[in-house]
């Protein structure tokens with residue numbers, strides 16, 4: 311029913327735009343016959359992805375506002391994104407045949423006279439990071455160039471230098487937002503401070519950010535130490551023990567650790583690797599890397615390091631994604647699961663997941679680009695801010711995040727997808743067990759989430775937090791136009807219940 315209405319309204323809309331200039335006569339609006347269609351609608355993941363009936367590509371904020379007003383007035387669902395959007399939560403796939411609001415014309419990144427930086431709503435990390443670098447400034451940034459700054463920031467925003475500067479959203483000073491009906495509002499500590507609070511952690515739910523401004527820090531100089539290492543399988547105990555010791559005893563704000571499981575397609579078995587980045591201090595970075603060197607004979611739980619590559623990177627290269635090549639490729643199929651822990655998951659579970667990863671890929675060789683990452687960063691900069699500083703609910707809790715990512719290509723009968731989800735869920739459920747994670751409940755970062763976690767696991771278990779978020783949703787998105795990304799409920803009954811598989815596709819009200 312909705313699709314018929316949508317098409318009807320769109321047909322009227324196109325006719326108006328081209329014949330009688332009903333919406334200003336300058337709409338940058340495209341159908342699937344447009345030569346740029348495939349490039350503009352491609353997604354990082356084609357699995358449970360949104361699909362589009364039309365692309366609306368505004369050139370100015372006035373045009374964006376007018377287009378949204380029109381869409382809202384005619385109850386036409388829409389989704390703001392950009393070419394190659396990396397959002398992966400499966401609720402995005404509930405948005406079928408919607409209008410894409412394409413933010414690719416909003417990719418500016420400008421350093422202001424007070425050294426804050428203003429970033430357009432469609433900017434990617436590759437727009438932000440080099441601009442900061444040229445100005446001799448730095449801030450927390452994502453590790454990969456292709457990912458959208460706002461998709462990341464609106465969920466909190468983790469990344470390189472987070473140990474020093476906190477979440478990306480912690481640096482947000484101001485945002486300009488188009489709410490559901492195209493009305494443009496400002497959000498900061500002083501204006502619409504409720505919206506400002508919600509944007510930083512639950513922001514995918516509230517409006518389209520046209521641009522946003524962040525505090526930055528001086529680049530103190532010196533390169534960032536980077537080390538990539540690979541170990542034999544039977545080093546898992548030793549590597550896990552060392553990682554745990556570092557995280558428990560001496561994780562410092564300049565260090566970012568990634569322990570990863572990849573698949574070696576030639577050897578047909580998983581492969582254990584580490585990436586270490588130490589900001590601005592090669593000597594200290596080397597000392598951390600040395601802790602993962604091959605152990606002397608006779609050591610209990612020995613480490614055997616089979617490859618070791620060191621380099622020094624400038625700030626710009628920190629976000630170049632060198633540690634995981636090919637990660638920006640579009641149109642593969644991905645499903646993600648996540649769990650977090652205050653130090654590292656219990657060792658037997660780490661080993662069980664390593665084994666189950668090998669079995670999953672061995673049975674489905676087309677999924678050999680799947681990967682597991684355990685990312686650790688010091689939480690003191692985040693903890694220094696009050697618990698309710700922003701809507702981000704896990705301040706100081708996520709020292710290590712597990713990102714369980716199954717990736718595959720061909721899947722004619724859905725068998726790989728089914729196996730990928732079964733494996734990913736089983737691995738997540740094991741890691742999230744209290745005796746394994748150290749937490750009595752699941753805590754999950756919304757930007758790495760799937761669709762079966764309770765909303766409270768993403769946005770907070772406290773009733774006060776939930777009331778605040780539901781109040782914001784009712785105020786700023788009363789008709790649920792922004793329900794694609796793990797939607798906040800419009801009433802308190804919607805909290806705490808897992809979104810069951812096959813649950814209603816959208817909670818969007820009819821206008």
Ligand SMILES: Cc1cc2nc3c(=O)[nH]c(=O)nc-3n(C[C@H](O)[C@H](O)[C@H](O)COP(=O)(O)OP(=O)(O)OC[C@H]3O[C@@H](n4cnc5c(N)ncnc54)[C@H](O)[C@@H]3O)c2cc1C
Pocket residue numbers: 354389390391392394395396397398413430431432451452453454456457458459460461462463464465466467468469470513514517518519520637638757758794795
């Ligand atoms: C390869 C890869 C690397 C990643 N690295 C990191 C990382 O370093 N740190 C981290 O925290 N997360 C990371 N993530 C997770 C990432 O935060 C999410 O996937 C995020 O949703 C990606 O945002 P996007 O803008 O690229 O995607 P999109 O699909 O375009 O957007 C995702 C959601 O954000 C909304 N959105 C996007 N732009 C705006 C805007 N301007 N205003 C309002 N809503 C908007 C969209 O409507 C959609 O609901 C990574 C993911 C991948 C696949």
